[in-house]
Amino acid sequence: MDKVEDNNICGLTSEEFIITEEIKDYLTTNSTFLKINVDENNNASIIIYSTARLLLSQTIPILANFNFVVINEISNHILDNNNIYFISKLSIEVEDIDKLIENKNNISTLILKILNEELNFSSPIFVLSYLENLETKELFLLVALAKYKEQLLSSSAYHSTINIFIKYSHITKLIVDYFIEKFSPNITRDLKAKESAILEALSAVEVISDDKVLRVILKIIKNMQRTNYFLNTDIISFKIFTDKIECELDGIVPKIEAFVYSTHFNGVHLRMDKVSRGGLRWSNRYNDYRDEIKALMIAQEAKNAVIVPKGGKGGFIINKKNPTKEEFVKYYKLFITSLLELVDNIEDGEVVKKDNIVSYDGDDTYFVVAADKGTSTMSDTANEISIKNNFWLGDAFASGGSVGYDHKALGITAKGAIKSTERFFIEKGINIYKDSISIVGTGSMNGDVFGNGLIESDKFLLIGAISHREIFIDPNPDAEISYNERVRLFHQDNSNWSKYDKSKISKGGGVFKRSSKKIELTPEIKELLQTSKKYLNGEELAKALLGLKVDMIYLGGIGTYFKSTRENSVDIGDKENENIRLNANEIKASVVCEGANLGMTLEARVEFASLGGKVNLDSIDNGAGVNTSDHEVNMKIFLESLIANGSIKQEQRDESFKELTEFVVNDVLRTNYLQALSISLDEIRSQIDIEKFKKTVHVLDMNLSYFSRKNFHIPRDVDFNNIICDGKIVRPTLSLLTLYSKIVIENILKRSDMVESSEFDKYIFRYFPKHFHLTYKSSIKNHPLRKEIIAITISNEIINNYGATFVSDLVDIGIDNFLIKIKSYLLSDKLFNGRKFRAKLYNNDFEIGVDKLYSQLLKLEKNIDYTLKTIQLDNHLEFTTIYKYRDDMLDILKLLNITNEDTFEYIKFIAYIIKIQKQTGISFRDASQLAFGIVQKLDLVLLMQKIEEVNVLSSIESKLKSQTLSIIERIIVNISRDTIKFKLDSQNIPQAIESIFANEYKLDKFIEIKDKFMNSKKNSLMDSTIIVNELLLLT
Missing domain, CATH: 3.30.1360 (Gyrase A; domain 2)
Incomplete structure (x- = not known):
């Protein structure tokens, strides 16, 4: 030390003044x-x-x-x-x-x-470091818990929780000790003793609100499954089984969620189950980002009904208001890394746990992410982290990216939305690829969903569009000119409406700023808007566009533009569009296509549909994107297995993956087509038997914790008319029932062993193109997600064909019998060769016309329904047996000159034919000829069809109608048994039938009553009972 300046050290001791x-x-x-x-x-x-x-x-x-x-x-x-x-x-x-x-x-x-x-x-x-000797990281844990609790409970405030931690520092110390003991690696644990000490201390807390806060914190830790706390990181992340604390929470609750805390950013990831998927978004909702993510997860759960994983969603906020790009990428990487620390890996087919992480949730290996708002270009970055960490999914971890499906290049989300909505136009006799339709949209041409949607058809007449900054108006567009200009703009970098060639806009149109205080209206815009006003500001102009009478509103941009008349706009969440938002009763468009999420509130959809508007659900319309991403992950997992077993080399994988693109796109769009068609068929079914739909709602309510009548705006049974339009249940409600019924079937199949049987292999093969089936048969059958893929394939097939009410009797018959019902449906469908029959109809959809298409499909399902109910009584039937029986029956029907669709009405009696065979000892062919002959003789096919047409007004009447039909079935068996009993050795089957009717049965009175019944335009259930009683008297 050279010297000390100022020898007067003023209260500092010599020791304190020395720099050691x-x-x-x-x-x-x-x-x-x-x-x-x-x-x-x-x-x-x-x-x-x-x-x-x-x-x-x-x-x-x-x-x-x-x-x-x-x-x-x-x-x-x-x-x-x-x-x-x-x-x-x-x-x-x-x-x-x-x-x-x-x-x-x-x-x-x-x-x-x-x-x-x-x-x-x-x-x-x-x-608390002073009061309780807590270490820095332990204090960070408390901050993380307080931050998480603030997001978890809307009534909770971070600072309030911190103050309670301080006020009851001794209890806080006990809580921290409980956490440390629960998750410290390599120690002996006595959590019960730790918990008892906390509960004893809590008994002395006199303020009930303070007590509740501390108990919620304890409950969070009790239900915490993993944490990265003991890894060498400044970031704290933990995973919780949230459904175990749902009594503290409002609304739908995820099963699993992860929370990540850093002093620079916070985030959550919510999952409805271990196998879940959804995007990660950069949120700007600092105060309630978890609520935003939860709402999106709920929408994702419905959307994911057609794919393997359940709904998932993640999001994070950055505490700095305007972070640089480098900061954003840094925090995104840290967020991803912290989430991956909470899941397991797979190496050589074995689950590998992470060192220094204690887990209470069993194996958790399936974790994937996708792009979302603010993260659309980050898939490669996420996959780099996955590969760096040797995560088993590799570049399948984040769908998209340079070695994935580029959704914008494929246009898959928009094409899927248009494919769903096209159903409405087909029903009107309009071909959107040949006939012009007028459109108002939300979005801009550089956007994936909006841009791809508006170049899907050169017949789209875009009258106007609203982006977050601009308003585009083309009062009288020329179809060809405007289409070509949209295509140009779509492919231009950084395009917006202001870059639209003004010479291509019809007279009086233009591009305007949403923020403009005063916009002078041209005569053409005045005429378009039907207004005499000379000026409007930007928001007024945008709102007027949304209320135009056009063929379709295409929602392709971020924002909620429509609410119900009962909802308060302030509560919607989307503040940016609050001043242009319309009520559902102000929509004059015929159709709304939801290419984007949350463009309408659910209640707005229901109200719009109740007033006659055509709309599905955002989860129905725009589900093609997530469907494509799931295919990508599952195909990559499959291709990696081929590399592992030496079938292909690494360099061949990417080529094979690209070859799958066309197959995947077609399969995804087919799902959108079938779901929209299925909902149309359910509209018709709901006119005939609304009670089955009410029962379906009850089943979903009882079997899915996240299905809520209240949250989904489904009224009580007595108020069901509130969601009826023209005698049909509105499509948004039917859309919900469709999606969640699929989830019920999928859940039941995944929890059972039924699909483990090799006879269900056919359903995983359908997930892959045919040219893979022989070459890679073993690898396909051994896909790590075999069971999940089979479950979702079957659930999609059944609900798309039969409709949502397939699950309506689940509570009545129980899980075991419901599994038999599922298999019986698949057997029945095989019996009728349903896939081939439907494919022929689908391929000629527009030419056939909706009336014939719908009637043929409903007729097929009605016969399958009849058959599956009878097959359920004999669950020993297998797929191989069904093929032989079908061939025998078709041979007999040819002899009876019964062909084409008419064969359905006879094939459905298979279970009773088998019963006749067993009771009489005759061959199946003879039993078929006997049963079909009796059915023809008594004209039972037409009679049963007529009884089916009788409307029922309650579940009791529905049951009575089923019992009436069952009596007819038993009569067939009884007459068949008697026919064989009295048959002479010299007689063949047709002769024996003629003999017994000539000698044993008097048909005159039955024929008289039957003819009257058949000719009546309106029969009651009582009329059906009378004619069946008369039939009974014969035997």
């Missing part, structure tokens, strides 16, 4: 060093050595968070070898000097982290 070698070494890499001293008189002080002068305004607020009161400061500096060191001695008052002495190491460490800017914030929670 230890301090010098420390200050070479840090700006500050400190010591806490307590003298013989119990006077406490903090001595700070620093390379830059510290101001009291810097230090006092920090120490205040420890409940330290600064009563005096002495400062000086020392010059040593041309290095200047500043010394500041702060005399402090503390309540408990013993605690300060005992806990000073943790206190010193924490203050140093703040002063050396290793921490970018200071908090009152830091007082």
Whole structure:
């Protein structure tokens, strides 16, 4: 030391004034060093050595968070070898000097982290290092828990929770100890003792609101399954089974969620089950980002009804308002990494757990992400992290990216939305690829969903569009000119409506700013809007466009543009579009196509549909994107298995993957086509038997925790007319029933062993192109997600064909019998060769016309329904047996001159033919000829069709109608048995039938009543009962 400036050291002892070698070494890499001293008189002080002068305004607020009161400061500096060191001695008052002495190491460490800017914030929670000797990371844990609880419970405030932690510091310490013991690696645990100590301490808390906060924190930790706390990271992440704490929560609750806490960013990832998928978004909703993510997860759950994983969604906020691109990428990477730390890996087919992470949730290996708002270009980055961490999914972790399906290039989301909505136009006799339709849209041409949607057909007449900044109006567009200009704009980089060639816009149109205070209306715009006003501001003009009478509104941009008349716009969440949002009863468009998410509230959809508007559900319309992503993941998993078993080389994988593109796109669009068609058929079915739909709602309510009549705006049974239009249940409600019925079937199949049988292999082969079937048969059958793929294939097939009410009797018959029903349906469908029959109809959809298409499909399903109910009674039938029986029956029907669709009405009697065979001992062919002959003789096919047409008004009447039909079936068996009993050896089957009717049965009265019944335009259930009773009298 060269010298001491100013020999008057003013209250600093000689020891305090010396810069030791230890301090010098420390200050070479840090700006500050400190010591806490307590003298013989119990006077406490903090001595700070620093390379830059510290101001009291810097230090006092920090120490205040420890409940330290600064009563005096002495400062000086020392010059040593041309290095200047500043010394500041702060005399402090503390309540408990013993605690300060005992806990000073943790206190010193924490203050140093703040002063050396290793921490970018200071908090009152830091007082717990003084009061309870908590370490820095333990304090961070408490901050993370408080931040998470604030997102979890809308009534919870972060600062309030922090204050309660401090107020009850001894209980807080017990809670931290409980967490440490639960998740510390390699220790013996006694969690019950720790929990008992907490509960005993809580019994002394007198303030009920404080007690509730601490109990919720305890419940969070109790249901915590994993944490990265014991890894070498400054970020805390943990995974919770949220459904175990649902009593504390409102609305639909995810099963699993992860929370990631950093001083720079926070985020959540919500999953409805372990195998879930959904996008990760960069949120700007700082106060309630979890609510935003949860709403999107709920929508994703419905959308994912057609794919293997359940609904999932993730999102994060960055605490800095305007982060740089580099900062965004950094925090995105850290978020992804922290989430991956909470799941397992697979190596050589074995599940591998992470070191230093204690898990209570079993194996958890399936974790995937996708692009979303703010992260659309980050798939490659996410996959780099996956590959760097040797995560088993590799570049299948994040769909899209450079070696994935480019959704914008494929236009898949938009094409899927148009494919769903096309159903409405087909029903009107309009071909959207040949006939012009007028459109108003939300979005801009550079967007994936909007841009691809508006170039899907050159017959689209875009009258107007609203983006977040601009308004485009083309009052009288020329189809060819406007289409070509949209295509140009779509392919132009960084395009917006202002770059639309003005010469291509019809007279009076233009591009305007949404923020404009005053826009002068041209005569053409006045005529378009049917207004005499001379001026409108930007928001008024946008709102007027949304209310135009056009063929279709195409929602292709972010935002919620329509609400119900009962909803308050302030509560919708989308503030940017609040001033242009319309009520559902103000929509004059015939059709709404939801290419984007949440363009309408659910209640708005229901109201619009109740008023005659045509709309599905965003999850129905825009589900093609997530469907494509799921195919991508499953195909990559499959291709990786081919590499592992030596079938292909690494370089062949990407080529094979690209070859699958056309197959995947066609398969995905087919799903959109079939779902929209299925909902149309359910509209018709709901006119005939609404009780089955009410029962379906009850089944979903009882079997899916996240299905809520209240949240989905499905009224009580007595108020069901509120969702009826023209005698049909509205499509948004039917859409929900369609999607969630699929989920019910999928769940049941995944939990059962039924599909483990090799006879269900055919359903996983359908997931892959035919040319793969022979070459890679074994690998396809052994796909890691075989069971899940089969389950979703079957659930899609059944609900798309039969309709949502397939699950309506689940509660009545129970799980085991419902599994038999599923298999019986698949057998029945095989019996009728349903796939081939439907494919022929689908391929000629527009030419056939909807009336014939719908009637043929409904007729097929009615016969399958009849057959599956009878097959259920004999669950020993297998797929191989069904093929032989079908061939025998078709041979007999040819002899009876019964062909084509008419064969359906006879094939459905298979179970009774088998019963006849067993009871009489005759061959199946003879039993078929016998049963079909009796059915023809009594004209039972037409009679049963006529009874089926009788409307029922209650579940009791529905049951009575089924019983009436069952009696007819038993009569067939009884007459067949009698025919064989009295048959002469010299007679063949047709002769025996003629003989018994000539000698044993008097048909005159039956024929008279039957003819009257058949000729009546309106029969009651009583009429059906009378004619069946007459039939009974014959036997």
